[in-house]
Amino acid sequence: MSVISSSNLTISLNTTISLSWRSSLPSRAIFPRPKKPKTLVVLATALGAKPTVLVAEKIGDAGIQLLKTFANVDCSYNLSPEELCTKISLCDALIVRSGTKVTREVFESAMGRLKVVGRAGVGIDNVDISAATEHGCLVVNAPTANTIAAAEHGIALLTAVSRNVAQADASVKAGKWERNKYVGVSLVGKTLAVMGFGKVGSEVARRAKGLGMQVIAHDPYAPADRARAIGVELVSFEEALTTADFISLHMPLTPATSKMFNDETFSRVKKGVRIINVARGGVIDEEALLRALDSGVVAQAALDVFTEEPPPQENKLVRHENVTVTPHLGASTTEAQEGVALEIAEAVVGALRGELAATAVNAPMVPAEVLLELSPYVALTEKLGRLAVQLVAGGSGVKFVKVTYASTRGPDDLDTRLLRAMVTKGLIEPVSSVFVNLVNADFIAKQRGLRLTEERIVLDGSPEKPLEFIQVRIANVESKFVSAISNSGEITVEGRVKDGKPHLTKVGSFGVDVSLEGSIVLCRQSDQPGIIGKVGNIISEENVNVNFMSVGRIAPGKQAVMTIGLDEEPSRDALKKIGEITAVEEFVFLKL
Numbered sequence: 082m083s084v085i086s087s088s089n090l091t092i093s094l095n096t097t098i099s100l101s102w103r104s105s106l107p108s109r110a111i112f113p114r115p116k117k118p119k120t121l122v123v124l125a126t127a128l129g130a131k132p133t134v135l136v137a138e139k140i141g142d143a144g145i146q147l148l149k150t151f152a153n154v155d156c157s158y159n160l161s162p163e164e165l166c167t168k169i170s171l172c173d174a175l176i177v178r179s180g181t182k183v184t185r186e187v188f189e190s191a192m193g194r195l196k197v198v199g200r201a202g203v204g205i206d207n208v209d210i211s212a213a214t215e216h217g218c219l220v221v222n223a224p225t226a227n228t229i230a231a232a233e234h235g236i237a238l239l240t241a242v243s244r245n246v247a248q249a250d251a252s253v254k255a256g257k258w259e260r261n262k263y264v265g266v267s268l269v270g271k272t273l274a275v276m277g278f279g280k281v282g283s284e285v286a287r288r289a290k291g292l293g294m295q296v297i298a299h300d301p302y303a304p305a306d307r308a309r310a311i312g313v314e315l316v317s318f319e320e321a322l323t324t325a326d327f328i329s330l331h332m333p334l335t336p337a338t339s340k341m342f343n344d345e346t347f348s349r350v351k352k353g354v355r356i357i358n359v360a361r362g363g364v365i366d367e368e369a370l371l372r373a374l375d376s377g378v379v380a381q382a383a384l385d386v387f388t389e390e391p392p393p394q395e396n397k398l399v400r401h402e403n404v405t406v407t408p409h410l411g412a413s414t415t416e417a418q419e420g421v422a423l424e425i426a427e428a429v430v431g432a433l434r435g436e437l438a439a440t441a442v443n444a445p446m447v448p449a450e451v452l453l454e455l456s457p458y459v460a461l462t463e464k465l466g467r468l469a470v471q472l473v474a475g476g477s478g479v480k481f482v483k484v485t486y487a488s489t490r491g492p493d494d495l496d497t498r499l500l501r502a503m504v505t506k507g508l509i510e511p512v513s514s515v516f517v518n519l520v521n522a523d524f525i526a527k528q529r530g531l532r533l534t535e536e537r538i539v540l541d542g543s544p545e546k547p548l549e550f551i552q553v554r555i556a557n558v559e560s561k562f563v564s565a566i567s568n569s570g571e572i573t574v575e576g577r578v579k580d581g582k583p584h585l586t587k588v589g590s591f592g593v594d595v596s597l598e599g600s601i602v603l604c605r606q607s608d609q610p611g612i613i614g615k616v617g618n619i620i621s622e623e624n625v626n627v628n629f630m631s632v633g634r635i636a637p638g639k640q641a642v643m644t645i646g647l648d649e650e651p652s653r654d655a656l657k658k659i660g661e662i663t664a665v666e667e668f669v670f671l672k673l
């Protein structure tokens with residue numbers, strides 16, 4: 082049975098697919114690893130006890146209510162870094178805004194339990210994404226619900242600086258009446274440079290045009306047609322700097338944008354420019370801005386965000402008479418906060434349920450339809466990885482793995498990121514204590530020096546099924562089952578999906594056919610009558626059920642490989658007896 086709720090991508094399948102759980106969970110894990118049916122999960126399998134979500138900063142009530150329908154919700158605000166690290170090992174998810182630093186220490190302190198960090202907002206510069214990825218923790222954000230609020234705040238600051246609203250307000254409240262001092266500048270006909278033409282930047286541009294401004298934008302990644310559609314010209318950084326009367330910042334804080342506005346940039350701006358920053362404090366070198374304000378190069382600045390928040394008391398920018406400040410209020414409207422809270426609660430609950438989050442920051446997004454179609458192949462790839470690595474003789478390290486996908490579909494119609502992650506999971510988990518999921522698969526592979534390359538074979542035929550067969554090959558190793566080495570000198574296993582179930586269809590150069598469930602015995606014997614009966618007897622004496630059996634031979638009377646699928650694990654004694662059958666040349670027992 083498969084269930085899909087199209088609205089938010091809930092998928093339940095009878096197949097055994099887990100992108101995150103190890104076969105043996107630590108006892109503190111709150112979700113028991115389910116038997117059947119299993120759920121296609123990325124991060125967790127929500128059966129049994131409720132997960133725990135720590136909400137470390139205030140979010141809208143609608144989000145909290147939604148979280149409570151699925152999880153135990155611990156709203157603990159103003160935690161010190163130490164308190165957060167202490168609490169986190171008891172939590173499956175953490176929700177923060179911009180005020181909490183989710184550092185490497187937080188992920189380390191979580192000791193594997195933290196499955197998802199939800200950033201209730203856009204900027205994820207307060208979350209150590211590399212550390213999250215390395216720990217297999219998904220990071221999701223809420224990228225759309227506060228766009229308008231941030232754009233409106235940008236416009237509020239733009240109009241406030243142009244008319245000295247904040248300064249004049251303070252002056253009147255101080256008992257003064259300084260009409261000549263606070264003469265402003267008009268916006269109409271002035272040039273506004275929007276730096277960062279994304280969601281917020283384009284909404285600011287749209288509104289500024291309504292105020293009669295000439296709007297230009299600089300954004301190396303923005304599509305020109307989107308700008309054209311709202312009458313905005315995309316220009317170079319240089320042109321934006323040198324022609325703008327007002328500059329409004331709307332790019333993310335990244336290593337590339339850090340201190341993008343510095344002494345050198347300020348030396349190129351039009352004298353008397355006014356700067357609005359509702360993005361991130363770190364995109365401006367604050368000391369350089371102070372110098373530019375003092376020299377009159379920058380006439381005024383309006384800042385909602387600061388390098389350090391809250392800024393220290395003695396911060397000269399905050400106290401500067403030509404600077405208008407607000408305490409990171411861009412997203413703070415009632416409407417935006419309700420929207421953000423719902424957006425992040427849905428993303429976090431979805432992730433805990435095992436859905437692939439649409440707002441994932443550190444994992445590839447795989448659409449629901451693709452996920453459903455690929456699910457049996459996801460199981461197949463993990464199992465092929467598991468089998469292949471168990472065929473490696475002790476002592477030989479796995480470094481070079483090739484995965485071949487044979488499909489009638491063109492490479493653009495086949496997204497293999499999920500399959501690749503699952504091969505990595507299958508290869509690494511049986512021989513280590515790490516757990517691998519879609520988030521950390523590439524990182525873990527790299528860390529272990531595992532080079533996994535992918536290859537496509539494009540077959541003729543109708544592209545109804547996504548894949549015909551998948552082959553996993555391990556090069557430069559010895560095998561404990563010599564017959565698993567194909568003519569190319571690599572351990573080779575190949576599988577297909579038959580009736581929705583993963584099957585092993587080739588080992589080395591031998592064609593086999595066994596359903597990949599339970600465990601299997603691979604056995605090479607000289608092809609002669611009676612062997613199947615002898616092996617079958619030994620297994621049945623153990624009361625172990627044989628679920629599948631196939632024999633593939635090179636030629637009559639020569640060698641054959643028998644593949645036996647077993648529901649339970651036979652005793653060592655039984656395995657020894659199989660090895661003692663005279664015609665059996667080699668055999669291996671593999672757990673799936």
Ligand SMILES: NC(=O)C1=CN([C@@H]2O[C@H](COP(=O)(O)OP(=O)(O)OC[C@H]3O[C@@H](n4cnc5c(N)ncnc54)[C@H](O)[C@@H]3O)[C@@H](O)[C@H]2O)C=CC1
Nearest residue numbers: 204231277278279280281300302331332333359360411412
């Ligand atoms: N003050 C506040 O409360 C809020 C602040 N923000 C901040 O506003 C910023 C923008 O948010 P969104 O528009 O939602 O993000 P977005 O991702 O939609 O847009 C960011 C744009 O910046 C562009 N960009 C990246 N590097 C650039 C560079 N070197 N030069 C110019 N453009 C560059 C990107 O191409 C993208 O189009 C983020 O930093 C976010 O954290 C967002 C919401 C509220």
Ligand SMILES: O=C(O)C(=O)COP(=O)(O)O
Nearest residue numbers: 178179201202203204412
């Ligand atoms: O969404 C963003 O990037 C913001 O800066 C909003 O931050 P906040 O959630 O208000 O702390």
